[in-house]
Amino acid sequence: MSARDGIIIAGAAETNAVGKLPDYSTLQLHLEGAVNAVADAGLRMRDIDGIATVNMPGPMQIAHALGITPAWMDGTAVGGTSFLLHVRHAAAAIRAGYARTVLITHGESGRSRVGASGWPRGNSSIPGQFEAPYGTAGPTTAFTIPVLRYMKEYGLTHEQLAYVAVAQRKWSARNPRAMFRDLITVEDVLASRVVAWPFHLLECCLVTDGGGALIVTSADRAAEFPQPPVHVLGTGESMETPMISQMIDFTESQAFRLAGRAAFAEAGITTADVRHLMIYDAFAHVPIYGLEALGFVPKGEAGAFISDGNTEPGGTLPLNTNGGGLSYTHTGMYGMFAIQEGVRQIRGEAAAQVPEADISVILGNGGMFASSGVLVLGRQPR
C-alpha cells in the first residue's frame, strides 16, 4: 500500500432501530451496530484486525466484547465528529500496513442513559473554572452563543434560522426511521418553547438512543464485498477551541474551514462537484456555518440560501437528507449517522435518495465548534 492507494467503506449499518431504546445499554448499541456492519460487508468478526471508537466504552471494551484482538487501535474522542476522524486514521493505518480491515463503532444511550458515562467536567478543569460558573448546562447553553453575533454582522433573521428546521423536516418526512416526520412551518418553529433565546425547541437537535458502525478497508479488495464500494476520496480534520467563549470569530468556524480544505484538496474536488452534503446539525445555525466554511456560499448568505429552498428536496444542493440531528436522530455524538447517510446516498439506497449522488461530503462537528472532520465519499475511485 502507498499513501495514494484507494480506501473504501465496505460495510455500513446502524442499529436495528434508533430513537427511544430504553432496553439497550451503550455497549449493546455499539455491538449491534458492529454486528450489522460486519454482516453488511459479508465478513466474519474474525476478519477484523483494527478497531476505532470513542472513549466510552472505548476500543478495548468493544474489541474484547466482540472477541477481536486488534493489531491497531484508535480511541480518538474529540466529540461527535470523532467517527469521521476514525475513518481518516483508519485510512492511514491501512496504507501503512498496520491493519487491513478496520471496524469503527458508535453507540450512545443519549436519551435513556443506560450504561452511559457522566459529563466529565470537574470544577478544576479550565471550562469548569471559566465557563460553568456562569450557568452553562450542556450544549443548548453554549453552542448557541455565537449566533447572535452572526445575526448582527450578517443580518441573518430569526425566520431564516427557523427555516433550517423547516427544510430538514421536508427530508425527514421521507424517512420512515426519522423521529419527527410531520412537516412544520417557520411559525411552528418560532412558536415552540424558547430554550436559549434566540433558539427555540425546534431549532435544537433531538436527544435519542442509537448506534452504527463502519468497515473500512483497501479499495483493491472492493470485489470481495457484496455492497458497492464507497470510495473515501478525501479526508480532513482540524480544531479550534474546547471552549465556546474562546472561538476566534463567532461568525465562522475555523475547524470546519480547515478540515474541509484538507478533504477537498486530497479529493481534488471543488464545491461544484458535490451532489450531496451532510452538515452536523446539533442546532439550526450549524449548517449555516458549515455551508460558508466549506465555500458553498459566500459569507453571510447561507441563511438566505437555505430559506430560498436550495437545500431541500428538489433543490440544487441536497443537505441533511436523513432529516439530520434536528429531525432524524441525535444520540449526542451524531457524526456516525451523517456518515451512514452519505454511504446510503452513494450506494443509492437512501430513504430520500438524491439522483446522481456520485460525490457526497460529510462535515462533522465535535464539541461546540471545537473540532471537525470532513469526508469526501464517491461512487468512483479518485
Added chain:
Amino acid sequence: MSTPAGPKQKPAKAVPEPTPETQPFWDGCARGELLLQRCRECGKPYFYPRPVCPACGSTDVEWFEASGRATLYSYVINHRPARGFEADAPYAIAVVELAEGPRMMTNIVGVPNTPEDLVLDMELQVTFEQRGDVTIPLFGPATGSGR
C-alpha cells in the same frame, strides 16, 4: 465532583476550583482586580490563564491588571437553568470582549436580561461576586465616563 470543604454552606452554583496556573487570577478577583496575562516576547495579552503564550509559544509571560472595561460580544438567554441558577432564569450567558482584546464568558448584572436591554457591543464594566470561597468576575453596564 465536590467543591472544596469549607466552613460555609456550599453554594448551589458551580464554584471554580483554582489550579496552580490559575490561582493568581482568582487571587486577583478576591482583591477586586481582573488580571490577564501578557507575553513578554510578543506582547500579546491573553485569557484564560496558562503558562505558555498561545500566540508565540513563549513561557516568558507576566500578569497585569486589566482595565475591567469590555463590550458585549454575544449571548443567549437561557431558559433551562443550570443547578443553582433556578431563581435567575431566564438569564443571559454572555461572552464579552475585554478592552485589552481577549474574550471571556460571564453573566450580565445590573440590567434586565432581555433581548431589548442586552444590545450587542454595549459598554460594560467588571464587577465581582463572592461565591463560596471564590470571587467571580461579572459584568454590568459601564457608568459615566467609561469611554
